[in-house]
Amino acid sequence: MRVFVNYQTRDEPFVAQLIDRLLCEQLGESAVFRDTRSIEIGREWQTELWGSLSRCEVLLAIIGPKWDAPGPDGRRPYDNPDDFVRQEIAFCLGRNITVVPVLVGDKTERPLLRADHLPPDIAGLADRQYDRISSRRGEYDVQRVVDKVLTLLGVEARPEPVGRDGTVALVGIDRFDRTTTDDQRAAAVAEVRTAVERAALDARLDGCVIEDQLGGARVFVPATTSPVRVITRFADNLRTMLDHGGVHRVRLAVECGRLGGPGPDAADAAVRLLSQPVLDSILDQATKARVALVLSPAGYAAMVLDNPKWIDSSTYLPADDGRCWVHLPGYPAPPGLRKSPAPAEDAQPVASAAATSRSVVFNIRDSKVGDQYGGDRIEGGVHHHYGSR
Known part of the structure; x- marks a missing residue:
């Protein structure tokens, strides 16, 4: 030892x-x-x-x-x-x-x-x-x-690869108005930071790193912990913390990938998700919602559709013409959104960057297309269905 x-x-x-x-x-x-x-x-x-x-x-x-x-x-x-x-x-x-x-x-x-x-x-x-x-x-x-x-200890460190794989969860407080003072902003950020820390602890996000960012917090979860735990237990815990002890509502963007290093950065993708204007109208209608979770199409396919045993995909709906998917913990579905119409028969399936890297194609147009559920995995010419007729 x-x-x-x-x-x-x-x-x-x-x-x-x-x-x-x-x-x-x-x-x-x-x-x-x-x-x-x-x-x-x-x-x-x-x-x-x-x-x-x-x-x-x-x-x-x-x-x-x-x-x-x-x-x-x-x-x-x-x-x-x-x-x-x-x-x-x-x-x-x-x-x-x-x-x-x-x-x-x-x-x-x-x-x-x-x-x-x-x-x-x-x-x-x-x-x-x-x-x-x-x-x-x-x-x-x-x-x-x-x-x-x-x-x-006289030990030479082993070299690490540039960048780290994992899951980035970006938490941002939903809209301050012009009358909000600096002290009120600081108090709100401190309140949300405490809620994030407690939610992560209860969700057992072992080895995660929590940092202040964007009027909220950024959580980096190593790849050793499943991202499903982030969009389920962590998101639900965060809602509970804010329900019981807070007055603020937050937006939660979750993205998988690499933090730092060459190529696409998961943190940058999460920032873009968090700034989606459609979240304004959704939260205006969902007055009792404490957390609005937003995913990219690739994240929705990889985290939600790949895990039907743990996640009810019907509680997620596409927004902004399919540029993102939204879920409100505690709500059956985000208000103001509807399922996309089924694509034309000759329409090509949309391939996400993450899917392409694994030679897997996801149909992210809809939660149900014909007699198949959207998100069916197509690999080696074989359909892997997540639903039945």
């Missing part, structure tokens, strides 16, 4: 997950300990935890804005001598194991630690050289921290 990832579950768990994943890619899973991943079911967890801690060379203490926030009883987590985060840090400090504080957030969100504010057994944490991960450069900063840990 070389690296132990120490963090509060209520405080920036995504950073811990991402650091864990990147270190595992470089060192192997057996060399990195993170509680929920490393302890197998049925094992005696305290034995596993303390055994791994005693063998580690570096402890990374992930410290975000909520790390020292008082709980309902008014006590900070580490005021409790039995708090495991505190015990793990104290254990390593007492045995001269390298401890690296990783501060998450800018200086106003996450100030420097002060020794006189910490219990004596972890006061030395304030004297350790730290690194910082900002909300605006999260992915870059996380990679820098990982690179420094590898250097500390």
Whole structure:
């Protein structure tokens, strides 16, 4: 065991997950300990935890804005001598194991630690050289921290391909008016950011990166997690969070592909989806909708039509002459839209860029064409039907 990832579950768990994943890619899973991943079911967890801690060379203490926030009883987590985060840090400090504080957030969100504010057994944490991960450069900063840990361990990083495959979910707050003040905008963005973080955690989007963007947030989900989880559990969780605790409505654009590197960029495609004017009229009619999910034709074919067991395609309708597909979680269908008329018999099926790259053609004209459901897959001259007569 070389690296132990120490963090509060209520405080920036995504950073811990991402650091864990990147270190595992470089060192192997057996060399990195993170509680929920490393302890197998049925094992005696305290034995596993303390055994791994005693063998580690570096402890990374992930410290975000909520790390020292008082709980309902008014006590900070580490005021409790039995708090495991505190015990793990104290254990390593007492045995001269390298401890690296990783501060998450800018200086106003996450100030420097002060020794006189910490219990004596972890006061030395304030004297350790730290690194910082900002909300605006999260992915870059996380990679820098990982690179420094590898250097500390004397490990040469394995080269990575340019760009990363996965799913981009772009969340934008639906329209501010001219009377909205800067403070009101900032409060709205903070509210939505909290809802996005909680929704992603509950949807178990392991290893995702959440960054502030476009008056909302951008979530990058690695390709190890199915995009179906993003347009189902994450979208539904986000609606629930905003229903219960918020006053704002959001637009959610989801696109699969590569983030960065040569060729089409999934993040750029998501930005274009989020700015579709048709969403204005849809949300004006759907007054109780909290989330408007929009997909590209290729995304609709790959995520919705390819997964009839998990997704009811009838709740998605084409908009703007088929340039995008819209779904409102909690609604049977987006108001103001209708199914496209069946194409003429001599019309050619529309092939998406994603479909072409897989030598697969999707018919995205309609949810039902004749006796076939739209989106039938045509591969090697064989129809793969998703519906019946």
